[in-house]
Amino acid sequence: MNINFHYFAIKVLARTAGFNEKDAQLISEYSQFVDDFHPFLEEPMDCYYAPKCAKFLCKEIYDRKLERFVKKFVPVNTGFSGGDYILLISRSVQENTVIPFHFIPTEQLNHVNGNEENGGDRRNYRAKRFDNAPSLLKSLLNYIASLYQLKSRNSVSLIRIGIILHIFADTYAHQKFSGYWGWENDSKITRVIDNITNEDVTSKYRRRITDNLPSIGHANVSTVIDESKLSFTINLKVNSDDTSYGEVYTRNNTTEFLLAARDILNYLRYCKGRAPISDEDWLALEKKLRQGFLTSNKKVESLIVHWSNIFNNIEFYYDENKLKKPLDNYFNFNVSAYEIKEIILGNRGIPPEIPYMNFLTAPICDLL
Numbered sequence: 001m002n003i004n005f006h007y008f009a010i011k012v013l014a015r016t017a018g019f020n021e022k023d024a025q026l027i028s029e030y031s032q033f034v035d036d037f038h039p040f041l042e043e044p045m046d047c048y049y050a051p052k053c054a055k056f057l058c059k060e061i062y063d064r065k066l067e068r069f070v071k072k073f074v075p076v077n078t079g080f081s082g083g084d085y086i087l088l089i090s091r092s093v094q095e096n097t098v099i100p101f102h103f104i105p106t107e108q109l110n111h112v113n114g115n116e117e118n119g120g121d122r123r124n125y126r127a128k129r130f131d132n133a134p135s136l137l138k139s140l141l142n143y144i145a146s147l148y149q150l151k152s153r154n155s156v157s158l159i160r161i162g163i164i165l166h167i168f169a170d171t172y173a174h175q176k177f178s179g180y181w182g183w184e185n186d187s188k189i190t191r192v193i194d195n196i197t198n199e200d201v202t203s204k205y206r207r208r209i210t211d212n213l214p215s216i217g218h219a220n221v222s223t224v225i226d227e228s229k230l231s232f233t234i235n236l237k238v239n240s241d242d243t244s245y246g247e248v249y250t251r252n253n254t255t256e257f258l259l260a261a262r263d264i265l266n267y268l269r270y271c272k273g274r275a276p277i278s279d280e281d282w283l284a285l286e287k288k289l290r291q292g293f294l295t296s297n298k299k300v301e302s303l304i305v306h307w308s309n310i311f312n313n314i315e316f317y318y319d320e321n322k323l324k325k326p327l328d329n330y331f332n333f334n335v336s337a338y339e340i341k342e343i344i345l346g347n348r349g350i351p352p353e354i355p356y357m358n359f360l361t362a363p364i365c366d367l368l
Contacts, residue, residue: 008292075334
């Protein structure tokens, strides 16, 4: 998915669920910020500026100007841009950024049976659409909801919700793909339809360059699985030797993203202690969300106009540069992203098996 869902739809869903303007904005802007925060090549700031609760993210880094090692705050990269693609071939980047924030497996990564040398199947690394069955994602959703209910006025609890909603939403868009570089992601575009015009736009998306990119995530099929206005058919491999790309996968993103929206709305209502939305109320909201999804706009300014025309009682504004300033919520975001990442990788236990106050070995800002 992209900003059309991660910020704009999430803002609508949070306000509809009963969050006030300030809290809904925090949830939705940090949901989108997961994609926009990728300071891979930026010079880390001095550890001096990090609050006590975030200093565990500081590391000794060699400073060329000072010609000595200095403690620097090392941020948690959660996203990546086209310019970062060369970095994605690193297994470390795949495991610390791509998988935890965009292609969550059904169980902790160190427990996934995907190693073919040990009789595993690499398709086990693929993200699967959330279906309310027991899973790593369900445990995280329940845990983060309980943290919000315990500390509902704390910005960290809202930022956590924003991050987990990004991960949650991406299971609908990124199902069938993993965050590793592997044959399980080898795929080809067969057909793409614009749901606004019903035109065949395959030639716009199928390019030789994408066919030949390293198969990390959905790189081979470009953005067709992320755009809410598209329907598509793609072919994937069923095993490493499958040169015919024997698995056929067809999806209407508009319809699929509406399913995601209802599930996320009900999760947000659960966080607020409210029952799931009624069928009658959902039908009215679904009609307007569909209008939101059926747009070719990609720029924030144009999307603000688009969504404001549909939901004129909701305020939309998003500025990623504001969120990158080293203020309190910048560090809260990094600490929250770190804790979620460590659980997904299996470096920490799955909640709620761990008592609340013993959840982290490193201090969390809202526990101090």
